[in-house]
Amino acid sequence: MSAGSTAVYSLLFICLCCVLAPRALAQYDVEPENPVWLRALLDLRVVRGGAAPSWTDSGPGKTRFGGRNTDAGFERVTRFALGQLAIEMGAALPWGLRAQVQFNIQPDIADDYDPWVVEALVRKEWGNPSDGWGVQTGLMTLPFSLEHTGPAWTPEYSISASALNSWLWEEVSLTGLEGEWWHQGESGPRIGIVVGAGYGADQMGRLIASRGWALGDGVSGVNADLPLPNGTRMDIFNEKDHRPAVYTWLTLGDEARAALKLGYLDNLGDQGYDGVWHTRVATVGATLHPLTRTDFVVQYLRGKALVWQPTNDSSLRGFYALVSHHYRGHRVTVRYDDFRVHDLDGGNPTAESGDAVTLAYLYEWGLRHRVGAEYIWLHSNRPASAFPEPGQDGWQLSYRFRY
């Protein structure tokens, strides 16, 4: 390296140090707020699912990680997996606007390491915590889940979400506009009303009809495509009829003790367009906190997914109830799932009935670390399935690092 190059690199290094070095603060100076922030979540797993290959490998397995297909038939396998790498970026913009975007890398679902854009929105709020309203626009998910309340929209009570919330987070990604109003009186309940409309849900329902219900923690994005049992993949964002899905989400109650949540979505799909589904779902849920360290969550969802061609009209129903106890960094959760699909038109068989029990233990320590273990036992009768055994079970261990 020449003396001139050395001098240039030295100068660049000094400049870099000057840029990166924190400003010297006097004793009573407040550290400046960084208007741009970055967060990340890395989830590494050791998994041993059921013998059937997972639906993420176009197999009949109902959990996110399954077995493999050999000459002797299906076989259980234990393996390491990248559960999730989520990158969240945010910025405080002028006029009190907040922008945030989230990318997720989930190679087992995406079949590659391409990041899926889960969220990209701009939000503005007026008012205060007890009385105000907000508007956001951009790419967003549905607000219906009572479980996806952890960092980077991960399930809070377990590693895998219930069947109904797994589906909502797998198959719905909307681009549109959402408004919200909330109010809390001095002693009355808190009321929150969300109303939104968004494009991209023209094939909502196809995954349930083709694959049935499943339990997992995958999160789709606007550029996501999911595997189907026939070996093809379906795009999550699909807009053909140019009619936005509309939805509303009502929250009523005192978060400290109990809250009732009601949601309704109609994708207003025009079946006159080839491949467009008309799907409507209604959901009701409740969170109860009778004891400081115990959470009860129940949620019920019912809906219809109709499509002109191929004949896959289905009605769907999902329910779960969970109890979760936490103490310091420890959390233990037991959840029961019940799920059904009824074939409405006698065409391609879509019927399914099943239930599942999930046991999860999570331990969080420090700002950044969490380990977890989860066991799922699942029973599904689905005549269209390539797997004759209705019972499946599997476990997974997770280490999560959050930056």
Added chain:
Amino acid sequence: MDFHRSLIIVLALAVLPLSAALAAGVSGRVVGADGKGIADAVVFVDAAPESAAARSPATATMDQINKTFVPHVLPVVVGTEVRFPNRDQISHHVYSFSRTKNFELPLYKGENAPPVLFDKPGVVKIGCNIHDWMSAVILVVPTPHFAVTDAEGHFKLAGLPPGNYRLLAWHEQSREKTADTAQRVQVAGSDLELTFQLSLSDDRSRPAMRGSRWDQ
């Protein structure tokens, strides 16, 4: 006699630059350049006579209500133990990486988090690791004599023993260095009125996410 009178006058003149007045308490306002009062500013005694600096162990509380730290600004005297009860049903993860005090209270609900001792004067920025817009400031001051301004910018420091004091005004968004706001007073018998002038920068805090999506 003339000598003594001259001596008294000289001594009085010598003291005048240090003391604006003689008072039992100090009250006044913190205002902006436009003369309007500034709320949530802290006026505190930075240096006090030994007798006025004595203090017993103190406790204070910073609540978390509706994903908001309450109060947003909490002045405490050095040696105070601050509790951070979580009144929300959701978990919070309170922390600070400030050089004045570095601590964390991992995910918790309720009122059982252990108190945190603030043993060094300075500014401690408080945050929640789950809800990144939640922020607050604990101002740790060296003496027990401090006051927070009301909505009109008024403050009152009562019960100051006689003596010489240096008073400072602080605000989270103040452009002035706190040391540059210093005013010296001598407290003796009557009330003293003081005015501090600050200019505030724009609020740079992260916009909140209070919608039901963030009931977590």
